[in-house]
Amino acid sequence: MKYKKIGNVLILDNNYQGNDFEELSQMHNVKTIMKIDHIQGTKREPVYQILYGSETETINKENGCLFKLDLSKVMWSKGNNNERLRIAKLVEDGETVIDMFAGIGYFTIPVGVHSNASEVIAIEINPNSYHFLCENIELNKLDNITPILGDCKVETPKFKADRIIMGYVKTTHHYLKVAIDSLNEGGILHYHETVPEKLMETRPIERIISQANGRDVELLKINKVKKYAPGVEHVVVDARIY
Structure with a gap:
């Protein structure tokens, strides 16, 4: 399974077919699980689906930097x-x-x-x-x-x-x-x-x-x-x- 963890949100690969979302959330210690279909337009806005949880705003730490973002509104390229x-x-x-x-x-x-x-x-x-x-x-x-x-x-x-x-x-x-x-x-x-x-x-x-x-x-x-x-x-x- 391909996925990426951004803060405490898990983004699943679009090909993922399972429905064991509660188990996944516990395994990866996340509060929300999503799929992002694609990013559209010059404003780079996500077309998404929430599979588990509801909160899409999170803080991601990378290279000693903190990034606050809402994955239902903006993109993140890991x-x-x-x-x-x-x-x-x-x-x-x-x-x-x-x-x-x-x-x-x-x-x-x-x-x-x-x-x-x-x-x-x-x-x-x-x-x-x-x-x-x-x-x-x-x-x-x-x-x-x-x-x-x-x-x-x-x-x-x-x-x-x-x-x-x-x-x-x-x-x-x-x-x-x-x-x-x-x-x-x-x-x-x-x-x-x-x-x-x-x-x-x-x-x-x-x-x-x-x-x-x-x-x-x-x-x-x-x-x-x-x-x-x-x-x-x-x-x-x-x-x-x-």
Whole structure:
């Protein structure tokens, strides 16, 4: 059986057929058991089914960070935890960071906890996610994070940053120009994309170059996050833009 435990909520794989939910709840010490059918729309909202219990709000601890969330309202991707910590550890002292698709603070909170960034500007379009982003800033006692409720395309150009995180997939490439235009010279972009394996080494970096307006692009790393679908990888490209 595939499942993931998020705080004290158990998310079962959609293929799970059993009905021994009370036993499962005791075995895994959870108060609620759910299935999440899929995540929909640009606001990344879950389509879900509650199988046991009723409370969907929980606090999940990961990499020394606390994340409060409601799994009936916002998404949580457990497979990205190594990537979240990797990025936090790359941030250098005094950097200004923009997190363009901040959600509940998946990347923002680890950067705040594990680095000495001067400021993290966290932009999120979903009011539910934004609510928990603000709660998580408080929960982790962080004072260098500026949360913004709004559309990345509108809000990002108002700032300049040394590092920009684009931790979203599917349509992230539509936001590349906005991100690159807001990067300081020599700044670093962390660009996420879902890409066919055979195009993994070429398409993401080509997309960055095409939106760089003639600025020089240095590929630092292509990092595999996880398999997204058969033959498709979720990757993140680290690129320095001069």
